[in-house]
Amino acid sequence: MALMTGEQYVESLRKLNTKVYMFGQKIDNWVDHPIIRPSINCVKMTYDLAQDPEHEDLMTATSSLTGNKINRFAHLHQSTDDLRKKVKMQRLLGQKTASCFQRCVGMDAFNSMFSTTYETDKAHGTNYHERFKKYLTYVQDNDLTVDGAMTDPKGDRGKSQGAQTDPDMFVRIVEKRADGIVVRGAKAHQTGSINSHEHLIMPTQAVSEEDKQYAVAFAVPSDAEGLFMIYGRQSCDTRKLEKDADVDLGNKEFGGQEALVVFDDVFVPNDRVFMCEEYDFAGMLVERFAGYHRQSYGGCKVGVGDVLIGAAALAADYNGANKASHIKDKLIEMTHLNETLYCCGIACSAEGYPTDAGNYQIDLLLANVCKQNVTRFPYEIVRLAEDIAGGLMVTMPSQADFRSDLTVPTKSGMTVGQWANKFFVGADGVSTENRMRILRFIENIALGASAVGYRTESMHGAGSPQAQRIMIARQGNIAAKKELAKAIAGIKE
Numbered sequence: 436m437a438l439m440t441g442e443q444y445v446e447s448l449r450k451l452n453t454k455v456y457m458f459g460q461k462i463d464n465w466v467d468h469p470i471i472r473p474s475i476n477c478v479k480m481t482y483d484l485a486q487d488p489e490h491e492d493l494m495t496a497t498s499s500l501t502g503n504k505i506n507r508f509a510h511l512h513q514s515t516d517d518l519r520k521k522v523k524m525q526r527l528l529g530q531k532t533a534s535c536f537q538r539c540v541g542m543d544a545f546n547s548m549f550s551t552t553y554e555t556d557k558a559h560g561t562n563y564h565e566r567f568k569k570y571l572t573y574v575q576d577n578d579l580t581v582d583g584a585m586t587d588p589k590g591d592r593g594k595s596q597g598a599q600t601d602p603d604m605f606v607r608i609v610e611k612r613a614d615g616i617v618v619r620g621a622k623a624h625q626t627g628s629i630n631s632h633e634h635l636i637m638p639t640q641a642v643s644e645e646d647k648q649y650a651v652a653f654a655v656p657s658d659a660e661g662l663f664m665i666y667g668r669q670s671c672d673t674r675k676l677e678k679d680a681d682v683d684l685g686n687k688e689f690g691g692q693e694a695l696v697v698f699d700d701v702f703v704p705n706d707r708v709f710m711c712e713e714y715d716f717a718g719m720l721v722e723r724f725a726g727y728h729r730q731s732y733g734g735c736k737v738g739v740g741d742v743l744i745g746a747a748a749l750a751a752d753y754n755g756a757n758k759a760s761h762i763k764d765k766l767i768e769m770t771h772l773n774e775t776l777y778c779c780g781i782a783c784s785a786e787g788y789p790t791d792a793g794n795y796q797i798d799l800l801l802a803n804v805c806k807q808n809v810t811r812f813p814y815e816i817v818r819l820a821e822d823i824a825g826g827l828m829v830t831m832p833s834q835a836d837f838r839s840d841l842t843v844p845t846k847s848g849m850t851v852g853q854w855a856n857k858f859f860v861g862a863d864g865v866s867t868e869n870r871m872r873i874l875r876f877i878e879n880i881a882l883g884a885s886a887v888g889y890r891t892e893s894m895h896g897a898g899s900p901q902a903q904r905i906m907i908a909r910q911g912n913i914a915a916k917k918e919l920a921k922a923i924a925g926i927k928e
């Protein structure tokens with residue numbers, strides 16, 4: 436099958452019997468639900484742009500498995516050029532959606548699973564790599580979106596997998612059969628899980644021998660028997676349910692999506708199992724997936740940052756403050772921070788190297804530095820955007836007030852809408868509605884529904900800050916640096 440169009444992607448979701456719960460209810464038509472639909476529109480953009488000749492070079496690639504033209508989101512990176520194009524593609528998608536477009540977790544899982552299964556087979560004489568190649572060929576041929584799922588609920592953070600009071604806090608094998616395995620547990624805050632055709636499950640951390648039932652990797656369709664999802668709510672999400680919701684949403688069209696994915700004894704046939712108790716390779720899979728996803732943030736968050744910087748500049752125009760030197764300087768600072776993140780994404784790609792299996796891995800130290808910066812700089816970028824926007828971003832009346840024709844019984848006889856428009860006007864010649872729109876847009880990214888895809892996700896997505904610091908400590912090679920100092924300082928021990 437050729438590449439799907441965006442419309443075909445949306446229609447393909449309707450054919451799945453995905454079980455979705457939200458606000459305590461089962462949501463049958465989740466594809467058209469006003470709270471969920473913006474996140475589907477984001478993934479749809481990954482299909483739409485792949486059809487656009489202008490973006491073909493970034494959005495598509497030649498499959499290393501079949502030689503066919505595929506969406507880059509299903510590609511195994513074949514060079515450092517592929518790694519750089521991945522980051523550029525993510526920046527483009529961030530610019531087009533100002534949200535998390537979700538499909539990257541699958542791409543990062545494919546690449547880490549491909550190289551890890553190869554090395555597992557070499558050590559254990561298993562057959563996971565061939566199985567995985569067949570599975571990925573199916574994904575590429577059908578242009579599927581896959582939720583690459585890593586994060587378990589984790590329960591008591593002070594205890595290992597097997598020591599938890601409730602053993603389901605990490606996904607585990609509960610039964611091994613001749614034809615496959617039965618798995619139980621859950622994956623928490625799963626990006627794009629409802630919008631995905633498939634789920635590719637990985638362990639969340641290294642596994643020891645006594646906990647080997649937790650060393651498991653496999654793929655299941657989204658509507659597998661025993662699998663269901665509970666939608667994660669977002670700040671201001673019920674605004675999407677309001678009548679004629681538009682201006683107050685800030686970003687009407689696009690949004691991110693996170694959900695809890697539950698496996699209540701799900702059967703996985705052998706041809707979809709890619710790790711089954713090979714605990715000594717769980718850490719490798721985690722490290723590689725995390726590395727790729729930390730590279731990803733040097734693209735997606737930069738693209739969203741581009742839109743946010745543009746919004747702050749527009750807010751300054753609409754407030755009539757655009758000529759002030761401190762505003763110009765703040766926009767420079769935001770740009771400097773944003774491009775620094777991009778430098779990290781490009782650098783860890785340019786320094787990539789081939790794995791034993793042949794696909795390309797990023798430089799792990801630089802990717803972790805990239806994500807560590809992402810835990811900080813977007814906060815400063817948001818702070819500066821809020822500074823430029825002004826307090827009205829969080830105090831102004833609703834769209835319904837601005838459009839109200841209810842007369843206020845005072846001397847002037849003006850309506851609520853007329854009063855609101857009169858007093859919230861900004862620079863001469865600028866419509867009050869446009870001023871509202873851009874302030875609501877900044878609110879959406881800073882504190883609203885899209886904060887899940889920009890602000891807080893910058894902190895915790897692809898691993899919380901401490902996870903990167905552990906990797907930086909491991910990769911930083913302080914011992915070699917001491918030797919450098921000793922040599923120049925003339926120290927002989």
Ligand code: SF4
Nearest residue numbers: 535536537539731735
């Ligand atoms: Fe992609 Fe960024 Fe969302 Fe991760 S956070 S899925 S890299 S858009």
Ligand code: FE
Nearest residue numbers: 626892896897
């Ligand atoms: Fe993320």
